[in-house]
Structure formats: C-alpha cells, structure tokens
Amino acid sequence: MELAFYASGLVAVLATLRVITSTNPIHALLYLIVSLLAVAMVFFALGAPFAGALEVIVYAGAIMVLFVFVVMMLNLKETVTAQERAWLGPRTWAGPSLLAAVLLVVLIAVLWRGDIGRVIAGDTLTAQAVGTVLFGPWLLVVELAAVLLLAALVTASHVGRSASRPPDDGSDGA
Amino acid sequence: MSGSTPAFVALAAAMAQALAILVGVVLLAAVMTVVERRLLGLWQDRHGPNRVGPAGSLQLVADMIKILFKEDWIPPFADRPLFVLAPVIAMASLLLSFMIIPLTPTWGVADWHIGLLFFFAMAGINVYAVLLGGWSSGNKYALLGAMRATAQTLSYEVFMGLSLMGVVALAGSFNLREIVAAQQGLWFIVPQFLGFCTFLVAGVAVTHRHPFDQPEAEQELADGYHIEYSGMKFGMFFIGEYIGMVLVSALIVTLFFGGWLGPWLPPFAWFALKTGALLVLFVLLRAALPRPRHDHVMSFGWRVCLPLTLINLLVTGAAILWLSPATD
Amino acid sequence: MWTSLIPATWSQLRTLGMVFRHAFRRRETVNYPDEAVYLPPRFRGRIVLTRDPDGEERCVACNLCAVACPVDCIALEKGEAEDGRWYPSSFRINFSRCIYCGLCEEACPTSAIQLTPDFEMSEYRRQDLVYEKEDLLIDGPGKDHDYHFYKVAGLAIAGKDKGEARDEKPPRDVRTLLP
Numbered sequence: 153m154e155l156a157f158y159a160s161g162l163v164a165v166l167a168t169l170r171v172i173t174s175t176n177p178i179h180a181l182l183y184l185i186v187s188l189l190a191v192a193m194v195f196f197a198l199g200a201p202f203a204g205a206l207e208v209i210v211y212a213g214a215i216m217v218l219f220v221f222v223v224m225m226l227n228l229k230e231t232v233t234a235q236e237r238a239w240l241g242p243r244t245w246a247g248p249s250l251l252a253a254v255l256l257v258v259l260i261a262v263l264w265r266g267d268i269g270r271v272i273a274g275d276t277l278t279a280q281a282v283g284t285v286l287f288g289p290w291l292l293v294v295e296l297a298a299v300l301l302l303a304a305l306v307t308a309s310h311v312g313r314s315a316s317r318p319p320d321d322g323s324d325g326a
Numbered sequence: 327m328s329g330s331t332p333a334f335v336a337l338a339a340a341m342a343q344a345l346a347i348l349v350g351v352v353l354l355a356a357v358m359t360v361v362e363r364r365l366l367g368l369w370q371d372r373h374g375p376n377r378v379g380p381a382g383s384l385q386l387v388a389d390m391i392k393i394l395f396k397e398d399w400i401p402p403f404a405d406r407p408l409f410v411l412a413p414v415i416a417m418a419s420l421l422l423s424f425m426i427i428p429l430t431p432t433w434g435v436a437d438w439h440i441g442l443l444f445f446f447a448m449a450g451i452n453v454y455a456v457l458l459g460g461w462s463s464g465n466k467y468a469l470l471g472a473m474r475a476t477a478q479t480l481s482y483e484v485f486m487g488l489s490l491m492g493v494v495a496l497a498g499s500f501n502l503r504e505i506v507a508a509q510q511g512l513w514f515i516v517p518q519f520l521g522f523c524t525f526l527v528a529g530v531a532v533t534h535r536h537p538f539d540q541p542e543a544e545q546e547l548a549d550g551y552h553i554e555y556s557g558m559k560f561g562m563f564f565i566g567e568y569i570g571m572v573l574v575s576a577l578i579v580t581l582f583f584g585g586w587l588g589p590w591l592p593p594f595a596w597f598a599l600k601t602g603a604l605l606v607l608f609v610l611l612r613a614a615l616p617r618p619r620h621d622h623v624m625s626f627g628w629r630v631c632l633p634l635t636l637i638n639l640l641v642t643g644a645a646i647l648w649l650s651p652a653t654d
Numbered sequence: 655m656w657t658s659l660i661p662a663t664w665s666q667l668r669t670l671g672m673v674f675r676h677a678f679r680r681r682e683t684v685n686y687p688d689e690a691v692y693l694p695p696r697f698r699g700r701i702v703l704t705r706d707p708d709g710e711e712r713c714v715a716c717n718l719c720a721v722a723c724p725v726d727c728i729a730l731e732k733g734e735a736e737d738g739r740w741y742p743s744s745f746r747i748n749f750s751r752c753i754y755c756g757l758c759e760e761a762c763p764t765s766a767i768q769l770t771p772d773f774e775m776s777e778y779r780r781q782d783l784v785y786e787k788e789d790l791l792i793d794g795p796g797k798d799h800d801y802h803f804y805k806v807a808g809l810a811i812a813g814k815d816k817g818e819a820r821d822e823k824p825p826r827d828v829r830t831l832l833p
Contacts (some may be wrong), residue, residue, distance in 0.1 A: 169379055207444035212357065212447075212450060213483075220457055224472070224473075371679050371681055372683045611670070630659060
C-alpha cells in the first residue's frame with residue numbers, strides 16, 4: 153500500500169509539473185487529468201476507495217471533460233503555443249516559484265517537526281461509513297453545500313437562458 | 327514467492343479467471359458485430375451476411391482479416407499522441423468496467439464494495455475517448471461529433487448514476503454481488519421499474535447506440551468522431567461500442583434482473599441468457615427506432631429522464647423509510 | 655412533453671413490436687447466385703441481334719438504333735449482299751456504356767435488335783464488355799416469331815421482285831395513261 157501511495161503521489165506531482173510547463177493547452181489538460189487520476193489512486197492507496205471513485209467520477213469524469221470541451225471549441229492555433237512559451241520565461245515564473253518555495257519549506261518543516269502519527273495502513277473506509285459520517289455529525293455542512301449548489305444551479309439556469317426566444321417547451325416532438 | 331503455495335495457486339486461478347472473462351467479453355463483442363447484422367437483416371426482411379462459411383459463420387473471421395490488414399493511417403494534420411490514445415481509452419475503459427460484474431456466485435474479477443461507482447468512473451473516463459478522438463482528428467465533422475457525444479454523455483451520465491441509486495438504496499450496497507444477493511426474492515425491476523427505464527435509456531445513450539447515435543450520425547456527420555480513423559484504430563472504437571453494449575446489458579441483468587439467479591439452469595446459463603436477451607433488445611432498438619434530433623435528445627434527457635429519476639429516488643427513499651422498522 | 659410521454663412511449667414500444675414481428679415474414683431478398691432471380695419476360699437486359707424465321711439476319715443496317723441510343727454505345731457499318739439485301743458488316747455494342755433503356759429496340763423497324771432478360775454480364779476487364787456482331791447474333795427470332803422484313807418490304811431482292819411482297823400490289827407502270 154505504501155508503494156502504491158508513493159508511486160501515485162510521484163505521478164501526481166510530475167503530471168502537475170507538466171501541466172504547468174506544457175505549451176499545448178490540450179496536452180496540459182490531459183496531464184491535469186492524469187494528475188487527478190493519480191490523486192484518486194492516492195485515495196485508493198490510503199484506504200478511501202469511495203473518495204477515490206468520486207474523485208474520478210466528479211473531477212476527471214465531469215469537470216475536466218467540460219474544461220477539455222471548452223478548450224477544444226476555442227480553435228487554438230500555433231500562436232497560443234508561442235504565447236505559452238513566452239510566458240514560461242524565467243521572468244514570469246521566478247517570483248511565484250520563489251514564494252511557493254517558501255511555503256514548501258514551511259510545510260516540510262512543520263511536517264518534519266510535528267508528529268503526524270499517521271501511517272499508511274490498508275484499512276478500507278466503506279461508502280456506508282462515509283455516508284453515516286456525512287449525514288450524522290456533518291449534516292448541517294452537507295445541507296449548506298446543497299443549498300449553495302442549488303443557488304449556483306438557479307443562477308446558471310437564469311444566466312444561460314436566452315432572452316430573445318421563449319423557452320422551447322418541446323411540444324414540436326418529444 | 328515459492329511456486330506452489332496455496333496463495334500462489336489462488337492468485338493464478340484468479341488471473342486465469344480474469345483473463346478468461348476479458349477474452350470472453352472481447353470475443354462476445356466481436357461476435358455481436360456479426361450477430362447484429364444478421365438480426366438487422368432478419369427484422370428488415372433480408373438475409374444479412376451469410377456467404378462466408380456455413381450460414382455466414384466465418385463472416386467474423388473475414389471482417390477481422392480485413393480490418394487488421396487495412397492501412398493504419400494517421401492524418402498529417404492530426405495530433406498524433408492523442409489520435410493514438412483515444413481508441414485505447416475507448417476500449418480499455420469499458421473493458422475495465424467488467425471487473426466489477428459477477429458472472430456467477432464464484433466467477434468475477436473484483437469483489438469491491440464500491441463496485442458500481444467504479445463503473446461510473448470508467449464511464450466518465452470513456453468520454454475522453456470520443457472527445458480526444460474527435461478533437462485530435464483535426465476534422466470539423468469529427469469535432470462536431472465529439473461535441474455532441476460529450477454533451478449527450480455528460481447529460482445522460484447524470485441521471486444514469488441517479489437511476490441506480492434506488493437499486494443501491496434497496497440493496498444497501500454498491501457491491502454488485504450483494505445487489506444480486508438482495509434480489510433473491512424479487513428482482514429489482516419490479517420495485518425499481520422507473521429506474522430500469524431510465525437506466526436503459528441512459529445506457530443506450532452513453533454507449534452511443536441507436537437511436538442515440540447522433541455523435542456518429544452518418545447522414546449529418548459522415549461518421550462523427552471516428553471519421554478520420556481507419557484500420558485497427560477504427561476497429562477499437564467499433565469493438566468498444568459493442569463492448570459498451572455488452573457491458574450495459576450485463577449491468578442491467580445484474581442490477582435489475584437478478585444476475586445469475588434463476589431456477590433449474592446453472593447460474594452462468596441464466597446470466598448468459600438474460601444478457602443475450604438484452605443484447606437482442608439493443609439490436610431491436612437499432613432496427614426499429616429512428617434517430618431523433620440532437621436537441622430533442624438533450625431536452626429529453628434533462629426534462630423527462632432526470633425528473634423521473636429524481637422522483638424515483640425520492641419515492642424509493644420514502645418507501646424504504648416507511649417500511650423499515652423504527653430504530654430509535 | 656409530459657402529457658405526451660405515455661402515448662409516445664407506447665408508440666415506441668408498438669414500433670418495437672411491429673419490427674420484431676418482421677422476423678417471421680418472408681425474406682424480400684434472394685440468395686442470388688444460389689437462387690435464380692425471377693426476371694419478367696420484358697426485362698431489359700443483354701442486347702441480341704435476332705434472325706428472321708428463315709434464319710437470315712434481320713438487321714438491315716438502317717442505323718436507327720445507333721441514332722436512337724442516348725449514350726451512343728451502338729456502332730455499325732452497312733454491307734450489301736449480292737442478292738440486294740442490306741446487312742451490317744460489323745455491329746458493335748459497348749455494354750460498359752449501355753444503359754439498357756431499350757430505345758434501340760423501339761427504334762428498330764425490323765425487330766432485329768432486342769433486349770433479353772439477362773443481366774449477368776460482369777467482366778474483369780472493361781474491354782471485354784464490347785460485344786461484336788458474332789457475340790450479339792443469336793440463332794432464333796427472339797420475341798417476334800413471325801416477322802419477316804423482306805416478305806413485307808417493297809425492296810427487290812434476289813428471288814422476290816417488286817410487288818411480290820405480302821399485301822403488296824404490283825408496281826404501277828407510270829408511263830401509261832390507262833387506269
């Protein structure tokens with residue numbers, strides 16, 4: 153289990169690096185998908201297959217599909233690749249990398265000194281257990297998230313409606 | 327690992343079983359391509375392909391030889407790595423889903439408690455095959471086909487997942503073995519009839535089978551997302567479609583028709599019989615129903631099927647709560 | 655949409671049932687090379703040149719068929735026998751161009767050129783589809799059993815002078831004034 157965890161973690165990190173450095177947008181998105189799949193594998197390795205499956209279904213299977221879908225529609229040409237390459241110059245990435253490096257050092261220091269006390273065991277968390285926890289102690293959070301999503305849904309439906317044409321009630325066929 | 331420990335023998339047996347299921351599924355999908363043509367001929371008052379071998383039995387061999395020796399062409403304007411990757415995803419993601427399906431009480435590859443979720447994950451990954459194949463071809467028809475396929479698959483996967491939640495709630499598990507075991511008294515098609523209807527529609531739509539094959543509508547898109555594919559790459563898309571068909575049939579059997587359960591016959595015979603009947607239904611759908619317009623497909627999915635599944639889920643949940651003894 | 659859901663579903667199911675019942679119908683196609691295809695007697699297929707009941711060629715090389723042909727696939731040359739009869743010294747039909755419209759048959763004044771119920775003319779080489787006179791000429795009278803052009807035509811040939819044809823009066827002597 154440990155080997156699986158570290159291997160998929162490595163894949164996730166490498167794929168994410170390629171997301172940043174890749175000049176072709178579609179290829180970058182593909183690396184992002186690989187990265188998400190690797191994170192899902194990390195969840196599997198940690199004994200949370202429910203979270204891993206949801207990660208694949210929701211992130212890799214639905215959200216990233218929309219990303220790829222939109223980027224495909226943009227009809228990207230060679231100029232985009234050139235632009236990406238220009239953005240990858242040291243002047244652009246040096247600052248953010250430096251700041252991120254500071255954060256990394258802090259993170260490592262905290263991890264090094266603090267006793268996490270967690271080891272990677274093969275214990276499996278079942279879907280039932282996740283559900284019990286979600287709808288037990290965390291019921292309020294789940295309900296709030298649901299309300300938030302509902303608001304987003306209503307907004308999207310309102311924004312996406314075309315004002316000029318009355319909504320098609322589908323009566324011209326079914 | 328020493329050669330003949332019980333663990334090793336068990337491992338080898340499991341591997342052999344998995345390999346047998348894999349080969350069996352691929353072969354069944356390949357055979358379905360010919361069976362479908364014969365059945366279509368039957369329902370269209372024709373004979374269908376019956377020239378190669380006795381009663382057309384070797385047609386499959388002829389098709390395979392043809393498709394293997396075709397020129398495997400990659401267009402110069404295509405995005406090479408993605409162009410090669412797409413058919414692999416198409417076939418592999420659906421084949422992987424067969425891991426979770428129990429064929430008999432003893433046969434099956436994986437026995438996971440997240441079984442059904444794994445199928446949804448693989449169905450989600452499968453979208454990329456069409457999406458990347460359509461985009462990397464560098465062809466407008468292919469891109470339009472990929473657009474349609476993505477929109478359609480995403481829309482129908484939403485309620486495909488929801489339509490099975492009633493089954494999951496009744497069985498109390500995502501594990502397909504436990505779901506089959508829970509149908510000992512009554513097949514789930516009776517209490518979950520709405521879920522069955524919507525899952526059937528969603529299954530047809532997600533595998534791009536007729537009448538939901540707008541992504542590859544010949545008349546409008548000249549074959550949609552796999553227009554630039556030839557040779558075995560096209561073959562993988564093609565077989566992938568039939569693997570999807572077999573997969574959805576096997577899933578419907580497992581989830582709604584009691585899997586291997588049945589009197590007199592051995593469990594595998596029941597499973598094969600039920601799956602075969604559903605495969606025939608898939609072909610009958612293709613033979614009988616015309617292709618609706620794409621926006622009708624979308625509005626049917628969102629305005630009819632999604633509310634139906636939500637109602638189904640709500641009623642199922644209420645009924646379970648109503649019938650279960652009070653615990654506190 | 656919701657009100658039409660039940661009738662629409664019923665309509666789809668009914669379609670499925672009706673199509674399924676076609677499994678027990680008669681096949682509309684035939685296993686062609688194994689089973690012969692029924693061709694009606696007036697089927698327009700391979701073109702032949704027929705002979706009259708006496709066994710002579712009917713074609714008089716009038717070229718009407720070649721003129722009538724919309725795709726110009728007929729080519730022939732006139733020859734004249736010693737007895738005064740006209741005949742085609744060569745007759746060529748390019749079947750790779752022929753559209754089997756039958757206009758040549760309609761144009762023919764002597765029932766010589768006829769279309770027959772036969773379509774099995776495939777060749778591997780296009781040149782083999784050019785039929786010469788010896789390929790076209792058959793030994794029988796075809797569909798028109800009794801017609802004999804020279805027996806009814808006014809043309810003088812050896813053994814039949816003017817005025818001796820069927821239903822023909824002797825030629826009038828234009829130099830006399832007597833009725």
